[in-house]
Amino acid sequence: MTLESLSQRVAELIADEFQIPIDNIHENSRIIDDLGLDSFGLINLVARFEEEFHLTLSDDSLKAIRTVRDAATLLQTLIPA
């Protein structure tokens, strides 16, 4: 998947999980600071990623996720080509 399409999918998952209008979510949106998720939200989002993309995210890799694009970048490295 391209980074762009992955970013779009991440935005869709966030919109669905947290009832946030998709138009309010951009590539550069910061997941906690801009979209208002708390630590619970983040852990639930990671669970959604793991289910959606059939992978396991390490605790360390989570720390790299600040924005929607960060999440997409991380996922791109982990999803088998």
Add this chain to the structure above:
Amino acid sequence: MRETTVVVTGLGPVTAIGIGREAFWSAALAGKSGAAPISGFDASNYTSRVAAEIADFHPERFLEPKELRNTDRFTQFAVAGTQLALADAGLTPAALAPYRTAVVLGCGVGGVLMQEQALAALYEKGPQRVRPTSVIQVNVSSAAGEVALAFGLKGPNLTVATACSSANNAIGIACDLIRSGRADVAVTGGTEAAISPLTFAGFACMRALSTRNDDPRAASRPFDKGRDGFVMGEGAGILILESLEHALARGATPYAEVAGYATVAEGYHMVIPNPDGADAAEAIRLALAAAGAVPEEVDYVSAHGTSTHANDCMETRALKLAFGARAYQIPVSSLKSMLGHTLGAAAGIEAIACVLSMQTGWLHPTINYCDPDPECDLDYVPNQARQHPVRVAISNAFGFGGNDSVLVLRRWDKAKRAL
């Protein structure tokens, strides 16, 4: 020193027949049934397929978007009921002293809906696919915790779990916290959302549920000879209690006084009540004594009235033991005829109904009462609301485990108290 008087100043019912004080009470007086075919899950292979679900509950009206997926339905009901009750009391969270405001909620089952989803994920997809926050909502105390979080209430935060009598005990303990000086205000009552595939199957296999699937609205018929079990309900009944001093200082007009309560354990059987009614009668006597009231003063009984053979016969006997010949003169009605059995929320909603009877001078009926049972021969306010002044009411709640809890409420009479 005079004992602190504890008054009810706010009501927040979240029920299958109405959400909020006015909607709930007009439906209750109209004898509206909340029962219908189950919609929350596919019940086609269940023996009982009837429940009183809250079809028009919209959690997004009461909770922030990010809380919606993290909270079980029973927690959402509690937050909604608290918001309604605080508004009804004319209180805003900002007006409350955080550490002087307690939250004491009754709940019988807890976050079973989320728990079952998590179990399904565990069995179908494995341990990595269990929703992380489900483990929090399984906890029966998560509703009280979420109420504290949503409204910034930092006083004693307790959850009372005594099955179907939970909310009466919660109200009693909230009253005790105010009387003992540990809080000035308490958010109390009960909440439950347990119409889940597993819980429902358990009650159905126990043969405790009505199987009148072809006529859901007639399925809950307390004290009627044709009753065949209870109908599961869901909801919350939240009340705001305050010390009289606190209420008057802010210019509030109390609805009623929490006069007293008592709770006993039957020690007889886990689910069958002691059929002679002696333990429930003792709870009534102790509650009246705690309230400084005598049986002759009682104008109304809000029955536990589940629509099971065991409860309705036992409760009728208990009332005769506690009130003697006067039992035949006291109107007794069951809200469960309309709402089904909301388990840990029931006594909270029923306490609200008692308070509204005092306020309005009207009793809600016991609906679906058609065929008198010789074993249940009291005045059950059949089918039609009745105008009847209520100064003192008792509200019965009897839970699995043999927990009998009785609350005594007294109408707030401003003129008399001014003397």
